[in-house]
Amino acid sequence: MNIRHLTFRLLQVYVAVVRAGSISEAASRLHLTQPTVSQQLKRLAETLGEPLLESRQGRLVPTEAGAELYRASREVLGRFDDFDDYLAALRGGERGRFSIALVNTAQYVLPRLLGPYSQAFPEVEVTVHIGNRRQMLTRFERQEDDLYVFSHPPSLAHALAGRFLRNPLVAVAPRGHPLAGRERIAMGELLEERWLLREPGSATRMLFESWLQEQGLTLGPTLQMASNEAIRVGVASGMGLAVLSEHVLPPQHPELVILPVEGLPIESHWQFIVRRDRRLSHAALGFLGFGAQRLEECVETRFLSNELPGLLLRLEEVQAAPSGLGSDP
Amino acid sequence: MNIRHLTFRLLQVYVAVVRAGSISEAASRLHLTQPTVSQQLKRLAETLGEPLLESRQGRLVPTEAGAELYRASREVLGRFDDFDDYLAALRGGERGRFSIALVNTAQYVLPRLLGPYSQAFPEVEVTVHIGNRRQMLTRFERQEDDLYVFSHPPSLAHALAGRFLRNPLVAVAPRGHPLAGRERIAMGELLEERWLLREPGSATRMLFESWLQEQGLTLGPTLQMASNEAIRVGVASGMGLAVLSEHVLPPQHPELVILPVEGLPIESHWQFIVRRDRRLSHAALGFLGFGAQRLEECVETRFLSNELPGLLLRLEEVQAAPSGLGSDP
DNA sequence: ATGCACTATAGATAACTATCTATGCATGCT
DNA sequence: AGCATGCATAGATAGTTATCTATAGTGCAT
Secondary structure, three states: OOOOOOEHHHHHHHHHHHHHOOHHHHHHHOOOOHHHHHHHHHHHHHHHOOOOEEEEOOEEEEOHHHHHHHHHHHHHHHHHHHHHHHHHHHHOOOOEEEEEEEEHHHHHOHHHHHHHHHHHOOOEEEEEEEEOHHHHHHHHHOOOOOEEEEOOOOOOOOEEEEEEEEOOEEEEEEOOOOOOOOOOEOHHHHOOOOEEEOOOOOHHHHHHHHHHHHHOOOOOOEEEOOOHHHHHHHHHOOOOEEEEEHHHOOOOOOOEEEEOEOOOOEOOEEEEEEEOOOOOOHHHHHHHHHHHHHHHHHOOHHHEOOOHHHHHHHHHHHOOOOOOEEOOO | OOOOOOEHHHHHHHHHHHHHOOHHHHHHHHOOOHHHHHHHHHHHHHHHOOOOEEEEOOEEEEOHHHHHHHHHHHHHHHHHHHHHHHHHHHHOOOOEEEEEEEEHHHHHOHHHHHHHHHHHOOOEEEEEEEEOHHHHHHHHHOOOOOEEEEOOOOOOOOEEEEEEEEOOEEEEEEOOOOOOOOOOEOHHHHOOOOEEEOOOOOHHHHHHHHHHHHHOOOOOOEEEOOOHHHHHHHHHOOOOEEEEEHHHOOOOOOOEEEEOEOOOOEOOEEEEEEEOOOOOOHHHHHHHHHHHHHHHHHOOHHHEOOOHHHHHHHHHHHOOOOOOEEOOO
16 A cells, blocks of 8 residues: 555545444535545545445445554544644643753842743743853853843844843942941942952953943952852851842841942843744743743842843744744854 | 645655754655755645754754654554554455354364364454354345355355365164165155154255155155254164265264165255355455365365365456445445 | 435546756855 | 855646536435
8 A cells, every 4th residue: 555645634534434434424524525525535445455444234334444444543643633732732832841041140040930930831841051151151152042041141143132130239248347337338448358259251250340440440359269159158257258149148148248339239130032043942932921921920029120021022023934944043 | 733734755754854864865765856855844844833853963853843743753654554564464364354154064064174274364253153044045145244155055146156065965874774784775765764854944954855856755754853963863863864964974973874875965065155246355265265275184085176266266356446335235 | 116315426627746957045164 | 265065945847636516326215
């Protein structure tokens, strides 16, 4: 038999006939004329090289071969119905997978959004990659992920961005610091202190350094630690001062104080970055949609800055019809 | 998605592409040109409304939807390969089912053929119906079975016949019968004996009675029993005489003797009868073929009379191409 | 025997499919 | 920069399919 020209439609028609036990009846159920169904059947039987139905007491009954074809057809059609459901779930963003790459500092906050999302969409597999800004940039260049979180986005030539959270950088000092009570402090007064800095390649450090440059200031003694946590604990235990994202501080932080330095906090925003040239998975889109709607419930109001609806709109323009392949940059 | 125009061919092509990881490679494996495959893919993706493949480092890799389609396709194609095997087995007569209707007396002999056949083709389901000639005729009229075994076939207008076994009817008497030693006996001498007869509608009785009529004889006292076995035992225990198929007698029958009556044995043959208007199942054909080849090994040589090869030839002429339906008389 | 219900066949047509060759475009290696 | 490789698009064509209307044949029930 030549399977090539077998269509699913043909199987549907065949199944309908077996169920109806009559060609005419099947035809009317399928909204076709009787000769159409007769012919389809004939062609099917010829394709398979076996008669499929016999008339028995006025009712059409499958032959041995026909019965097996009926079984096969039902399985096959059922399998494709399942596939259809799967597709629907994919499209609805209820299922699938996406990966998201986070700049280190954002890991303190993103779970607030990811957690509720995963609860709502347990069938979606999310992969989270975390590293410093430089590492994330590499991933971005290589297009390894669906979504990226940066505070300062890289070139937006191939990407779209949407802010979703304020990320203020503040100066912190240990609780007993001499200037802790002051209403206003000039940065100049602090240059002789020892400063704890993140490693080069970190976004926090980059922001702090370019701020210093703007102010025309240069730090005195510094000490480098590759982790926000380590720095926070270091400051608390008197090793020095630091500029950190407010999100790094626990809600209660009795052993630390925020210094009211003039020009601080450095205002920045975390944003979701999406490559324009990579098709976004439905699941990732679903996640952004979830954020657009539910961000308010997930993060503290004072940090809120939800540009996600706008991002989604722009995405819709970019992501259009399906083609055989997703394009490759 | 519209499943209607989905062909198995399309799925085969898709599977080939996923396996090859490249359109060009798949095309060459399929002996198609690359644009052909490109287009098929495009159409497939459009039918399903989702992109199926992405280019990743020069290799085509399925998307989420594509991966699921690949799974579904393989299952579905596999299912139809199985179906194909099933068909092949059906065609080869290795599998399937048929039913055969036997005149009572034939049940002593047909198992000799059916037994070895079933051993050789254990996947074929055989149904055997047994009854007297009249009952079998009814089944024949109603076309309830694939094969029939008669000694005298009904009208052959709608049927083909092929002899396969001699069925001589002999007169039997109890061992001590006064005429048992004689070399030749005239039927006339036995008319006053009591005769045990099968019921009306039995073939054995019919043959005996028409033979008597030819001879211009009439029986004296008779006694009717609806079973060959009962009659054989009845004769052995002195209830009377009988005319029975030689096949009814066990190989050794010390308590019975065959009387050398003039004009006996009545010669008849069992034959397979096949309706011309009913498609014969491959399995039934296989059974006849088995008989044509192996009958010699299954029955005693003195009963042999194998016309089955001829019957098969005539059948081949009648049974032709497959049509959507088997025809209905 | 007459009619009803069902199936098969014929003939027509618009749409679609499979397949090709030729060509253009992007990517990545050297 | 240039070439090789691989994919996409365009245009052509023969063949196939889906579907219809009209009509003929068949078997069952009255």
